[in-house]
Amino acid sequence: MSQDELQTFCLLEVERLLQSNGKSLRNYAGMPVPNNSLVSQFSNLMLLRELQYDTVSLSREHDADLLKLNEEQRVVYDKIIDCVSNKKDGFFFVYGFGGTGKTFLYRVLSARLRSEKKIVINVASSGIASLLLPGGKTAHSMFNIPVDLTEDTVCRIKNDSPKAEVFRLADLIIWDEAPMTNKLAFEALDRTLRDIMVSVSDRNKDLPFGGKVVVLGGDFR
Numbered sequence: 001m002s003q004d005e006l007q008t009f010c011l012l013e014v015e016r017l018l019q020s021n022g023k024s025l026r027n028y029a030g031m032p033v034p035n036n037s038l039v040s041q042f043s044n045l046m047l048l049r050e051l052q053y054d055t056v057s058l059s060r061e062h063d064a065d066l067l068k069l070n071e072e073q074r075v076v077y078d079k080i081i082d083c084v085s086n087k088k089d090g091f092f093f094v095y096g097f098g099g100t101g102k103t104f105l106y107r108v109l110s111a112r113l114r115s116e117k118k119i120v121i122n123v124a125s126s127g128i129a130s131l132l133l134p135g136g137k138t139a140h141s142m143f144n145i146p147v148d149l150t151e152d153t154v155c156r157i158k159n160d161s162p163k164a165e166v167f168r169l170a171d172l173i174i175w176d177e178a179p180m181t182n183k184l185a186f187e188a189l190d191r192t193l194r195d196i197m198v199s200v201s202d203r204n205k206d207l208p209f210g211g212k213v214v215v216l217g218g219d220f221r
């Protein structure tokens, strides 16, 4: 977190305490007030968490693990990083038997992007696999996917919600164990992200997953 962000965060905490007692920082001459352009970020706790990673240790972890990637992992890594860094949309299937190094690759990708203050959404179809992903959650919980799915289902995420804001800003979505999930769940997420991303650019409504870079991983055989 930068000094500016840290100051805004502290001032917001003080402002919250004061407001609960009917006062505000503005009542005290000479007191700084939170930087308005940063306030909306801090009212979104999910976003705050995504931006709070220790960039220095992640960068160190990334640099060490990058050297360990085998040839195949490196090809996939380069393609995905190229898409994210150059703001291109991209949709990838990363497949391989269990133990072939998919999770290792996701960790290196996440460390690289988070060390650059980019947002990576890591999910897996099962709770157990989600625990292996850094900052991972189950797909159903992260994307609010309804249990009963039809051809028209959308995820229960309002366009103006904090979660939608995080997805709007997300640079990469990794979904592990994808073959375990009903295809209707991916279609629901696809519709939802197109809807959320249309406020960024109208062309996103015609792009898979609203133009997000998405990686679906697992053993597809």
Ligand SMILES: Nc1ncnc2c1ncn2[C@@H]1O[C@H](COP(=O)(O)OP(=O)(O)OP(=O)(O)O)[C@@H](O)[C@H]1O
Binding pocket: 068, 069, 070, 073, 096, 097, 098, 099, 100, 101, 102, 103, 104, 105
């Ligand atoms: N390039 C690498 N260098 C060093 N260790 C690696 C590398 N790739 C994978 N590993 C190690 O190999 C083991 C298996 O890799 P990993 O868990 O990433 O496979 P996986 O394809 O995700 O398996 P599963 O689908 O069963 O979750 C792990 O201990 C991981 O740390």
